Amino acid sequence: MASSETPDNPAPSTSPEAPTAADRGSTAAALEAARREKLAKLGELGVDPWGHRFDNVQSMAELRAEAEGMDPADQEGPTVRVAGRILLLRNAGRLVFLTLADRSGRIQVMLGKKQVGPEVWPVVGCLDLGDIVGVDGRLGYSNSGEITVFASSLTFLTKSIETPPDKYHGLVDAELRQRMRYLDLIHGDGVLERFTARIRIIEAVRRTLTDRRYLEVEGPTLHTIAGGAAARPFATHHNALDMPIVMRIALELHLKRLLVGGMERVFELGRVYRNEGISTRHNPEFTMLEAYEAYGNYETMMDLTEAIILNAAEAAGTPTQHAWMGKEIDLSAPFRRARYDDLLAEVTGCDPADPASVAAAAATREIETAGRHPDVIKSELFEATVEEKLINPTFVIDYPAGVCPLTKRKRDNPAIAERFELYVCGMELANAYTELNDPDLQEELFRTQLAGLDDDESMARMDHDFIKALRHGMPPAGGLGIGIDRLVMLLTGASSIRDVILFPIQRPQAE
RNA sequence: GGGGCCGUAGCUCAGCGGUAGAGCAAGGGACUUUUAAUCCUUUGGUCCAGGGUUCGAAUCCCUGCGGCCCCA
Numbered sequence: 001m002a003s004s005e006t007p008d009n010p011a012p013s014t015s016p017e018a019p020t021a022a023d024r025g026s027t028a029a030a031l032e033a034a035r036r037e038k039l040a041k042l043g044e045l046g047v048d049p050w051g052h053r054f055d056n057v058q059s060m061a062e063l064r065a066e067a068e069g070m071d072p073a074d075q076e077g078p079t080v081r082v083a084g085r086i087l088l089l090r091n092a093g094r095l096v097f098l099t100l101a102d103r104s105g106r107i108q109v110m111l112g113k114k115q116v117g118p119e120v121w122p123v124v125g126c127l128d129l130g131d132i133v134g135v136d137g138r139l140g141y142s143n144s145g146e147i148t149v150f151a152s153s154l155t156f157l158t159k160s161i162e163t164p165p166d167k168y169h170g171l172v173d174a175e176l177r178q179r180m181r182y183l184d185l186i187h188g189d190g191v192l193e194r195f196t197a198r199i200r201i202i203e204a205v206r207r208t209l210t211d212r213r214y215l216e217v218e219g220p221t222l223h224t225i226a227g228g229a230a231a232r233p234f235a236t237h238h239n240a241l242d243m244p245i246v247m248r249i250a251l252e253l254h255l256k257r258l259l260v261g262g263m264e265r266v267f268e269l270g271r272v273y274r275n276e277g278i279s280t281r282h283n284p285e286f287t288m289l290e291a292y293e294a295y296g297n298y299e300t301m302m303d304l305t306e307a308i309i310l311n312a313a314e315a316a317g318t319p320t321q322h323a324w325m326g327k328e329i330d331l332s333a334p335f336r337r338a339r340y341d342d343l344l345a346e347v348t349g350c351d352p353a354d355p356a357s358v359a360a361a362a363a364t365r366e367i368e369t370a371g372r373h374p375d376v377i378k379s380e381l382f383e384a385t386v387e388e389k390l391i392n393p394t395f396v397i398d399y400p401a402g403v404c405p406l407t408k409r410k411r412d413n414p415a416i417a418e419r420f421e422l423y424v425c426g427m428e429l430a431n432a433y434t435e436l437n438d439p440d441l442q443e444e445l446f447r448t449q450l451a452g453l454d455d456d457e458s459m460a461r462m463d464h465d466f467i468k469a470l471r472h473g474m475p476p477a478g479g480l481g482i483g484i485d486r487l488v489m490l491l492t493g494a495s496s497i498r499d500v501i502l503f504p505i506q507r508p509q510a511e
Numbered sequence: 512g513g514g515g516c517c518g519u520a521g522c523u524c525a526g527c528g529g530u531a532g533a534g535c536a537a538g539g540g541a542c543u544u545u546u547a548a549u550c551c552u553u554u555g556g557u558c559c560a561g562g563g564u565u566c567g568a569a570u571c572c573c574u575g576c577g578g579c580c581c582c583a
Contacts, residue, residue: 027521027536027556028520028521028555029521030538030555031537031555032521035537088546088547088548090545090547091542091545091548092545092548092549094543095542095543095544095545096543096545097544097545099546108545108546110543110545112543112544114543115543129536142544142545142546143544144545144546146545148545162521163536164521164536165522165523165536166521166522166523166524166534166535166536166547167522167535167536167547168522168523168535168547169522169547171523172523173518173578175518175577175578175579176522176578277512280579496579506577506578507576507577
């Protein structure tokens with residue numbers, strides 16, 4: 001590649017090897033050629049266009065705060081140092097204004113021919129939008145009242161060879177924004193802030209748990225049995241062991257092994273993989289929190305869930321009441337708690353205790369009923385009717401046992417499992433159980449599930465090693481799972497999971 | 512899986528049967544207080560791909576590719 005190291009061959013477009021922009025007949029090539037000429041010019045000027053260590057940089061936000069306290073007429077502002085990317089460049093002859101951006105914000109820089117001197121001024125002529133520069137100068141206000149760093153020197157830090165997107169609209173095309181997330185982060189309104197909020201949210205989730213003496217662990221992501229949830233796994237193969245491997249679809253069964261191992265309070269924040277559909281709420285890999293607390297139950301986990309969400313909202317700066325998916329959401333705790341059967345009866349008018357009544361209600365909504373487990377029919381009816389009605393955070397509690405093979409049954413009613421799911425805006429955000437710790441019942445439930453349900457419907461994969469662990473004694477416990485991406489959506493107001501995942505899955509770009 | 516919408520210059524978009532347009536960006540020129548700077552000027556395209564209809568297709572139809580949305 002042409003670079004500054006060939007000063008005696010300054011402009012690549014004049015090299016016999018490199019076709020001129022016109023030869024290539026492409027605007028993109030012409031734009032690149034213009035930048036490469038400046039790259040070569042920098043070399044001639046003895047400037048390294050790729051830059052070096054640049055210490056003691058102050059953030060734009062810091063400097064803005066400092067300038068707020070200054071008298072705008074003050075000509076003797078402090079000497080400061082900034083570094084950032086050129087987002088805007090206004091050339092007024094022997095005076096050039098830059099809008100420089102770092103991750104904290106933007107600040108204006110003024111470069112004057114007289115002020116920077118004859119050594120540096122030719123370098124100013126090599127600046128393009130997208131270049132990264134460092135500036136030393138005096139902090140103050142321009143004539144029009146803009147906070148400005150009046151440069152006394154300019155340090156070139158990195159040349160950009162590519163043309164940046166439209167300086168005003170930025171990248172609009174959703175495909176390009178995802179394929180070139182780095183540009184989306186630079187130019188997209190609120191994008192960097194949203195992903196920063198995601199980081200704060202995850203920090204808050206972690207802190208909420210560690211403050212409660214939870215231990216954070218890392219379970220295996222390569223499993224031999226895809227257990228702990230109902231989902232199709234990604235399958236692969238381990239060569240040395242010559243055996244099939246699946247990517248994990250849940251964190252559950254290994255965390256429970258650690259409860260057996262006496263860790264008492266454990267959690268994992270990690271990626272899980274499900275080989276299923278892609279939508280505004282589904283990405284094949286997503287981030288899940290699972291937490292298990294010995295001697296607790298699902299009510300313990302409701303309290304924990306509220307604490308996690310409220311702390312996360314605070315960390316993200318999300319007000320208690322805000323709009324999401326076009327609805328007004330109120331995050332005030334305690335969240336509503338409503339029994340599964342009560343909601344189903346309320347919305348559909350059927351009798352949840354009577355399988356025939358449930359089936360009849362399901363049939364009117366074109367849900368397949370023939371030969372299916374009554375609790376599965378009930379579950380589909382619930383999904384089709386009740387979920388969308390749950391706008392404000394609602395703990396749906398006490399699920400039909402038939403769809404909860406890993407959950408402890410109610411002491412007085414074995415048909416009901418001590419499970420809750422948390423819904424907001426019709427979206428499932430969390431799922432929790434009083435954990436089943438009876439190894440014999442667990443094994444039996446795995447078996448009946450395997451016998452009675454399709455793979456897709458069943459959460460059960462017979463896992464003898466897990467049963468063996470339960471046989472050694474897992475303390476009674478509450479367990480919780482939270483979809484972190486969806487939580488971030490809720491707290492940042494994003495309507496698509498792709499807006500909260502830096503690099504969501506995409507088909508490869510056509511050549 | 513079913514339905515709808517979209518793909519035109521590096522970016523943002525117009526054109527929707529008569530042979531390619533604008534703004535920004537880029538090149539040249541002017542300007543020492545601009546801020547989406549301004550002014551003058553120049554350049555820039557396999558109209559996603561492949562078929563079809565037509566005297567004529569960016570435009571209409573089909574298929575494919577990529578994307579977005581809705582439903583299951």
